[in-house]
Amino acid sequence: MAATNIHDFKQSFKGGVRPNLFRVSIQHLVGIPNIEFLCKAAQIPSSTIGNIDVPFRGRQLKVPGDRTFADWTVTILNDPAFAIRSSFEDWSAKITHHAVNVSSLDHSSVYGQAQVLQMGRGGNVLRTYRVEDIYPTEIAAIDLGMDTNDTVEEYAITFAVNNWHSDLSTGFDSPSHNGIEWSIGVANKNVGLTVGSGGVGIKATFP
Secondary structure (H helix, E strand, O other): OOOOOHHHHHHHHOOOOOOOOEEEEEEOOOOOOOHHHHEEEOOOOOEEEEEEEEEEOOEEEEEEEEEEEOOEEEEEEOOOOOHHHHHHHHHHHHHOOOOOOOOOOOOOOOOEEEEEEEEOOOOOEEEEEEEEEEEEEEEOOOOOOOOOOOOOOEEEEEEEEEEEEEOOOOHHHOHHHOOEEEEEEEOOEEEEEEEEOOEEEEEEEOO
16 A cells, blocks of 8 residues: 555655665685774665667667676775775785785685674664675775864775675575575486585586
């Protein structure tokens, strides 16, 4: 039933969701201390499905293309020990050193993980987003100035993102489906599909 008055709107709106109620954690082997408390701002991640225009007799058929994931940015309050910034600088330097074009990380350990938790007004978690296989592409400058008063230092960090999913995702994106075997019938053949943290395995059984 459509809302017809302010009472109906109140029942549907339910107080809304507050953008200042969130928690962020970022994990990598370098260690990121106190990020949950000093992360001033973040984003619920986004992605885009491309579009393919296929011409047909003067018209364009829209066909879904490939999915791409936008960069993810967080804003950090600088701590007096520069502990968080130092960790990200160390991660970045291990990816590719400043003086020479070499890396201290292998193809797997270059990546980290992150979680964004949207909190409710009661302190409960409304939704968890897991940002997978990320690495920092930019550690922003910190502007200094003798005329800058009544503020604290902060800086942004931008990450490249390989994929993300929420805890309510389904199918292959669902974290609960790791390690689960699926059976798919394909043209009188039984195909077993295993999805786990180690990747995807396929086993076909022929009659």
